[in-house]
Amino acid sequence: MTTRVWDYLPEYELEKADLLTAVETVFESGQLILGGSVGGFEEEFAAYHGVAHCAGVDNGTNAVTLGLQALGVGPGDEVITVSNTAAPTVVAIDNAGATPVFVDVRQEDFLMDTDQVVAAITPRTRALVPVHLFGQCVDMAPLERLAAEHGLVILEDCAQAHGARHHGRLAGSMGNAAAFSFYPTKVLGAYGDGGAVLTDDAEVDRSLRQLRYYGMDKVYYVVRTPGHNSRLDALQAEILRTKLRRLDTYIAGRQAAARRYAEGLGDLTGPGGLTLPAVADGNEHVYYVYVVRHPQRDQIMERLAQRYDIQLNISYPWPVHTMSGFAKLGYAAGSLPVTERLATEIFSLPMYPSLPGDVQDKVIGALREVMADL
Structure with missing residues (x-):
């Protein structure tokens, strides 16, 4: 039998009853778009991290894109990150209209070499996107200092680091906002695509909710700014609620x-x-x-x-x-x-x-x- 790096079937056999109950919960709810399943997961995921707000989106790539846009990053801006990452990190920066700027990584742990960041900062730099890679966090203290000194925002890319801690702080609780992916292979994985953005800033959260729903404040209302169709699926949200308890x-x-x-x-x-x-x-x-x-x-x-x-x-x-x-x-x-x-x-x-x-x-x-x- 072929041995592969990942297989969800053993987990599914162990958790099948709870997962199928989650599916029935959504199908019987009468709300297949957003609704109680999405709102419930958002509250629980934010609470797990000790963060005020969570906005569920359709995938991790759009979590980065919408997160940057909600933080005011766009065309003409530069975003410092790493090249040693999954391509979606950089695709998302490009999708936001910004220009990715790369620094190298440390050979001992493959994480962003924060000593190189200051030399990469220019008058166009607007944001830092540290990638918490392979399951552990970038050293955040130097980035927090640089952000304060240069007026930058930090969006943590936490797609690979659900539950990871850095000096006791959870990945996703250290920047101005944090993007997560719930792709099935992740530490907290859905049974399909999904993503979320955490933030303590109520205005950033309001902007995220608007951006994920065409740029509207309410269903079929007025487009405030052109947005996206990037809602977290209710079925995946309810499955994630079940799995979050096991994280x-x-x-x-x-x-x-x-x-x-x-x-x-x-x-x-x-x-x-x-x-x-x-x-x-x-x-x-x-x-x-x-x-x-x-x-x-x-x-x-x-x-x-x-x-x-x-x-x-x-x-x-x-x-x-x-x-x-x-x-x-x-x-x-x-x-x-x-x-x-x-x-x-x-x-x-x-x-x-x-x-x-x-x-x-x-x-x-x-x-x-x-x-x-x-």
């Missing part, structure tokens, strides 16, 4: 799987060996993905697939600044050396809270055998 359990399961990997692979580390995930100072890692690193990544993945039918992923093989769709930004090869080097060496091992122990042991054993042959 801490999901995180514990991921952390247990990470410890199992560390125990099974720890002796393969060292010069020329496998690099396991590093947890940055003050972080509580939730392991959205379990990303390891090796200079012979491609050979390892090929042998795992051919010999053991283990199909792994790379997050991410092509830095965004190297993609043809963003050639207009003018980043030459070598401009972000750490990001570019990581793209040739990193790969993800299977990771999800219901990952069976025997499957994980198969991956550990196969990886050890492949490494011994290198």
Whole structure:
């Protein structure tokens, strides 16, 4: 049987009764667009984070786009972020009409190198978008200082960091606003697409609710500013309400799987060996993905697939600044050396809270055998 990095079916079997009850709740409610399911999830998700407001949207990409627009970011503005991220982060900035500006990442934990941000700030800089990558948070203190000094706004990209903490603060509670994705693979995943934006600013929340509904304050009312059709689906909202109650359990399961990997692979580390995930100072890692690193990544993945039918992923093989769709930004090869080097060496091992122990042991054993042959 093929081993993959993610599988929702074990979780579905465990939670089927609750999930089907959630579906019935929506179908029997008489409200299939927004309504009580969406409002209830928004209240509960905001409360989990200790934040005043949550606006549900249709996906994580639009959470970033609408979040930036609600914060006043648009054409002519520059937004500082990283290229070592999923392309939707940068697509969303572009969709808001702003220009992405990249800084490199740290090679030890793959997170934004905050020391490089000050040099990237120009008179056009309007926002910072730190990406809490792979399940842990960017060091926020330097960004908060720079934002205060230069009059910038911070939108946290939390698509990969539900429940992660940085010096005790939850991802999503540290910026002016925070964007989340509920794509099925996420730490808190829906059974389809979904997203949300958190903020403590009532005016930003009002703008978000207007932007997600064509730019209207009320149904079929007056368009105040051209907006989007970007509402969180009621069915996904009710499923997310059910799963939110298990979020801490999901995180514990991921952390247990990470410890199992560390125990099974720890002796393969060292010069020329496998690099396991590093947890940055003050972080509580939730392991959205379990990303390891090796200079012979491609050979390892090929042998795992051919010999053991283990199909792994790379997050991410092509830095965004190297993609043809963003050639207009003018980043030459070598401009972000750490990001570019990581793209040739990193790969993800299977990771999800219901990952069976025997499957994980198969991956550990196969990886050890492949490494011994290198």
